[in-house]
Amino acid sequence: MANSKYASTRETTNFARVARIILGPCTDVLCAVLTNEICPSSLSQKVKTHLSMLPKWKKPPITKEQEKVIHNGNYLDFDITLLYFSLRNISSIQPHSKQWGNEPIPSDRSVSANIERIRLIRNEYGHCTDISISDTDFNKKVLDISSIIQDLEKHLGTSTVYQDAVVKIGNCCMDIEQESKYIKELLDLNKQIKDISVLYKRDILRWEEDDKVFLETHNFPEMLNQVRNQPYVTFVGAPGSGKTATARHIALKLQKEGYEICPVKEINKIENYCNRNIPQVFVIDDVLGIFGLNEHELHMMNKYREILRDPINPETKTLMTCREAVFKNEKISECILEKPENVVNLQSRQNSLNDDDKKNLLQTYTLDRDLLSSTNLASSSRMFPFLCKLYSNKKELEFYGPTFFLSPVPCIIKEMNSLKIHNKHQYASLVLLMVNGNILSENILNNENDGTNKIQKRHNLFVEMKRNILRKCKVSSTTESFEFIDALLQMEGTYTKKNDNEFTFIHDSMFEIIAYHFGHQFPELILKYASSDYIANNIKIVQNTIQKGKIEMEGKNDKFGEQIHENEPIIDLCIHLHESKSQMLAERLFKDVQDGEFYAVFGNEALKSQSLLQSFIAVLEKHSYYNLHSLLLTELEDSKLCKWNNEPNKAATENMKSFCLKHEAHYRVMNHRFNGFPKLTKSVRGIAWIILFGHHQILQYILSQMIREIGNVDDLFVNSFNKHFQPCSNKKQDVTEKMSSFNHSTVGEILKISTFGEGYKTDIDKDKYTVAGADSEPNVDTHVDTSVDKYCEPVIIEQCRLLCLGCYSGDLNTVQILLQHVNADTLNYKCDDEKIFRIKNPFIIALYVEVSTDVERVTSGYYNFVFVSPEVLVGESKWRDALKNPEFQKRHRLIVEAHTIIHWGEGKNQEAAFCEWFGHIGDVRSLCLKVPCLALTATACPSHRRKIMTKLCFRKNACVISDIPERTLK
The missing domain is CATH 3.40.50.300 (P-loop containing nucleotide triphosphate hydrolases)
Known part of the structure; x- marks a missing residue:
């Protein structure tokens, strides 16, 4: 052989046979499975749809070359990597028990598990540095592969052609050239x-x-x-x-x-x-x-x-x-x-970092160890390591001395002021780097692209963006690209870093500082070009003429000393827009809605500002009802499903405290339904986000347009699960009659104080509904559809879902608006269909107590059910005092999840307790012995039971009830 690496031995022949099995029968059987799942002519479009679903910032999972292979539509050209991608992401094959991408458990013989095993085998030998396999390992591997292929052929319902091929290859003779060929071919698969x-x-x-x-x-x-x-x-x-x-x-x-x-x-x-x-x-x-x-x-x-x-x-x-x-x-x-x-x-x-660490860091960057006093060391910024690097590379920063390490952002802002005046090319290059998403290169500046529509569109946007940015920075639009690259090179190690031919900021904080600095001067350009992620997190509305964190942009080289740390306001690096600019932000938010960024828009705290909200509704008024229907009432395409991506700095509803409730809300807003366990299907509409975040004014506007155009609100409740069901003709009692019996004041008060983690008390009995009245709230739409009780069950299910979302919002007006348009049976609806996920009665929600919860409202017996953690009930003095209140003791009963007292409240084997407060629940009983107590447990043996009763101060003759008497407790 030309290369001794492939010298033939019995072991290398074994390796070559395994390589041939992987490249042959293993690949072919996956090809057959894919053909069975997806017609070759339709795969290309399905892959395009899948790729379009990915977030804009996410790198595609396949290369351009692989895309071309897919679009050719010939499965015989697919390698195992491409087959696996298609089977996992495009086909309807359900993931195995350990999920895609993980090694399956040996007992799992599902189709996906065997597909996964072939991928792992291909990776195992594709990455191999030793191209030899012993006879023992070879025989075992051939048996494993045969078993995998056998299972897949059973799934296909075909003959044993691929199993036979494995047997044949395992016993066939191979000459030196064949060995070399298959070994090289397998190792070439590892080229990527x-x-x-x-x-x-x-x-x-x-x-x-x-x-x-x-x-x-x-x-x-x-x-x-x-x-x-x-x-x-x-x-x-x-x-x-x-x-x-x-x-x-x-x-x-x-x-x-x-x-x-x-x-x-x-x-x-x-x-x-x-x-x-x-x-x-x-x-x-x-x-x-x-x-x-x-x-x-x-x-x-x-x-x-x-x-x-x-x-x-x-x-x-x-x-x-x-x-x-x-x-x-x-x-x-x-x-x-x-x-x-x-x-x-x-x-x-x-x-x-302690003081010695900080001094050593200063010395590491060849700075004076004693640059900062002990007091300054203790007060220095948490960005200390980055500041040392920046200070050592930028001599101009020495002007600020120790102040730079105490309050660095104002110092860098001042440097940007100077840079904007004295080195416009450097400043403009930093702004271009920022607006282009923290990446810039000469190719990008020269607008080189591959001619595809998507790239061309991005190219046109960059040309416009660059022209507008340079105009604001007072730099000629004819400036050559290499001049900006030179400017970025000059700042390398200070503000920028270079990876191959691409520049990025040296640190994420520099991105935010540049965006803040430029955005305060030209907010309209930030609103036009920044990512929806940035808009959701860094744009705020203020209602007065003084902007928070205001910075001076004159760029004067005034003396700037210790007074920065003492007198400068804290800069939060958010752009605070005066409410007079609400229209600009509203236009941008509507564009994000068009792009499917519903969470970033309706979950944005800024939209709670009345000025911005009215501006946003004014934008909606520019569009016809049918455009709004397409945008907010029509189910989203697959490309817009995965858009719950951003988390504003403060949640749009400050009361979103309970993880479990938010988890429930997430499933409801996505409208998950089981379609054969464990597969979930979705029916996602933009209106759900509007209701979830309590934007009742937007909801009311949409409903008023709906009634004006079609005469009813049927479109609010139509989705793919119920679109074939028309309203029933047999009309029940008018909803307005039933609403006359609703206790408006009670629920009104409850919803006003409730939060997304604090529930709503209900006074529902067999004959009455405790909900809000239609005629008591000025914000409620007067165009009430008085025949809403005409809907069939599939529509009632959607009504119940939207009403649940309204309750989660904690906004009374949102709930009242929905109540005017839902079937009266919705309030007591109980869904028995297992395919419908997490549909519950929206008003059976109780209070979850937090430290800030109003004590008086709880002690007065206002709530039917109160859930409270031991660290709050026992650890907070105001709640301990509440327990001693005689009125409280008359009205309340204590129910304890008893096993937590010993399972969570006590440590084991010298380990700390999971939560020591659970071990102090007994303190509650010592403070309110007259309050009846019920201890519930499904796990306590007699010894544990006695221990629990002792901790809870139970009498010896306390009643013990066994709900499952035949169960043996040892």
């Missing part, structure tokens, strides 16, 4: 991985350069030890606190121990590049979003959690970074990233 490895190596070289100034702080050994003991770790901290630098430093240390470093942008990429034969360390930056929580990334994290928890190679590690503000979002409270043993919080007491 090798190309990625080249990019990895480039990244790692840059990491090594940056790592020269990394300082191992006082608690670094503990952080490293935590990484060694866990399969995944998330580094949490403020911007500039060293999260990324720490993760990369640890990855480089592991590399010296034989690990392969794999920087990836998304968790699902791990399954493409994982290698069971060598330990790897995957590094993912800003794993859950930058400006706020990205719910798509959170969904992906939950979907691929097994990859983190149980990697294919037990030694493999995944290191992630997350901003502290994002990590604190309550929506990740049940995410696997939350586990304390898997979190390194750089701002914690153990890990935060």
